[in-house]
Amino acid sequence: MVRLHIDYDLCSGNGRCYALFPDLFTDDENGYGQTVDGGRVSDHELARRATLCCPEKAITAEE
């Protein structure tokens, strides 16, 4: 199990995370991403790919 985290000092609302990984992220009314289920993901490879999608590198995965 890993935990995805969005750093809101870096997030600028690109919206890639919830567009590409709708099971892991959702959007708020301003178009900023939010993790689903507290960011908990069992598939490590999926979580790794999710960290890459962010143009701002605002998404990290912690063991």
Place this chain on the structure above:
Amino acid sequence: MSTFRLADVPMGIDRTAGFQYVRAAGDVVQAADDGTWLLTSEEAVRFAQHNPAIFSSAGAIADQSAGMLPMPPVAVDRPDHTKYRKVLDPMFSPRVVNAMEDELRCQVRDLIAAFADRGECDAVAELARLYPAQVFLTFFGMPLADRDQLLDWVETILDNGNGVGTAQGSPAVVDSATALLTYIADYIERKRQSPGDDVLSRVLALQGDEAWKVEELLGFTFIFTMAGLDTVAAAIGFAMRNLALNPDLRRSIIADPALLGPFIEESLRFEPPAHLVTRITTQDVDVCGVRIPKGETVSLYLGTANRDRNRYADPDAFDLSHSDTGHLTFGGGIHRCLGSHLARGELRLVIEEFHRLIPEYQVPPGFEPEVKWPAATLRLASLPLTFPTTTSR
């Protein structure tokens, strides 16, 4: 100063050659054209994006043609910038864009239907150029019948300048800017009298601390037309060119719609229409070991940042798997393109509807799509396509 000149960059035919030329000048290079500093590596660009107090937008995008109007949020620094984006982000969010999908899809379908039976079209002149103007008019609550007049004003201003908001004060530019501002001001007054469900009306409805002055709304709408029309037109032109020249890729996208999103992202990464964005330094600053003095003009070169080898193993290949890694075409940091969700939506609708009516098409043999250079926006001047008509298929 180096001998590097932007005007010498071989950009017209091939952006890969152009970006390689820019990148070879170094991470940080002062151009001999006008002394502007270019940041070409991803690291350098990100450093500037994430230090907006040092790399200021206020004053970097001064529009002589529009006088002293404020240009929020593009040409505004924190803390005011935060206030503007808080109001504007929800008006251009994916939710809002998705809610407009049916209407925007009908509009692009009509544009394509107008030439679908002809067997040939210019995808730039008859589609890419027109559609973003219509989408702007739709969002801002203005009639589509004003499209060609709007484009005439906007293109006169942009074609006679060398960048967003840097138009020279030629009589034609001043006349067009004055006419465009008068047009917008007239609609602001109309929306005040009779509000609708559009961006102008929503901004006018803001109360108390959030309320905008009329000149703020005027400047915002003006800069939106300067930054949001020809950039989207350019992105549509590049995407259609990529599809026309790669029939196998095109057919695979038609067969598997899940590939369309990755294709759009890779097209955006490969040739960012706004290949550079400008800032002014507020203090001396070291970037990648180079000292840039206070008060200098700095260009964040997104075209080369998108081709950085630290981010992509083979950055000059057009490869849909690159879409797994985010690009910088919409900028980054606090000034991330407000219209990015709208632009992505427009690209998707154009391609879906084009392929619904015209799945097979090609660039006529011998025609080489070219961009004007130097230019603030990279865009194909023309993209002729030929295709079987419904009757001949």
